[in-house]
Amino acid sequence: MGSDEVDLETLHASRERDADADIILSARDITVGFGSKVILQDLNLDVRRGEVLGFVGGSGTGKSVLMRTILGLNHKRKGTIEVFGQDLSSLSSEQRRNVERRWGVLFQQGALFSSLTVKQNIQVPMREHLDLSPKLMDELATLKIELVGLPQDSADKFPSELSGGMIKRASLARALALDPDLVFLDEPTSGLDPIGAAAFDKLIANLSETLGLTVYMVTHDLDSLHSICDRIAVLGEKRVLVIGTIDEMMKSDQPWVKSYFRGERALRRVEG
Template identity: 75%
Template structure:
């Protein structure tokens, strides 16, 4: 069976490689400022996400991790700065061009955000119905393939979200995020609420999907095990900006008080050892 994937718009071709590292940057944020009323959440924030990596984005509660992700996804407005995805400035694209570009990324929201009145299969098919012109039979087959890809049994397809465990909800949401064969996947606290075994299994799934499908993964998380196990790089959000990026070793060697407290605290002490 030929597997359909989301078509790429000819007007949004990849920028030509200039021979430098810029070609490997799949997401670039520069000078991003976001606020609510008189309160600034992010100020002059810069961030690069490289093609094929799993980037763990970490910060204290309420520092703006999810705010930045939602700003990148254009679910929240910014006051200043530029955001480029796949080499395209999002502010310079038309509505149709943005729609084409959005087909190249997928999103798993923190609580799954599945539609409660739809079955798992129907949830996975939502992006297909919105962007592709496929027969119902082909959508059914593709949805089952996506569910198998994330480790869910075929019988889960006809269940409703309320009939699933927390781990199954996460996997169903991930299947929906992969519905259009994206190149970039955003994960917002993907292991939140899962027991240690379930969280570990989900981390392994993410890494295997990255390796198998060639994904780039932007993962907002507070899970130290995830940061240690699957992330190629870590970005730390503090003081309204990306304070530090690097490997786990870079985090452990940092002298910044918050970074030391986070990575050398009671939960992080085993990593330092």
């Protein structure tokens, strides 16, 4: 076993010992629907400060819908969402902006602005929330580019000039632009080859540990779930079916969980 694996195992163990860790995000009785179709119903979820939470479920179960609802991009029919101890629905516009400054988002496919360079994309949150000089924004963007492991010459490139892995890293740099406490990642390793996905997982784990980030990660990647997630939440039947560590997932008798984590595809991963 390598030193990186030992460090991650130690990190996971120390976090699990603190079962009463601070709750940084709490969703209660969340119901979301579009027209007559109900996607989520009476869903409950807690995310602990400093953990990497993997969020999984079958296609169409509403994983991204829930994340977008937390972010305020989808309307909820009922329920409460508290982030940093504040009920989002009760905040004024200014208070909401102050909360949003404390989180970052990496959307599927990166969602970079195609007409902006990498540096300019990273500076978008700075321009929206801060009053900084162009020189300082350039310096901060340079730091973020270095933080996510991109070469400095990528700063002046456009998204069309980047590989898939570089787009993911540039998008992560933008998500980290305001030094957030909480980061939402929607399928961060989707579309990456196994080597690129493993490198991105390691980057997320290192950033979580060194920066003290809380990470909410929607994913279907079994390797990510095994290697970097402290806990995993499983979505199905319009709610969170089960939440726990990877060891608890492996022992679960819930049919979907059992099929996903101990099915043929999962066994091929272990045997490989």
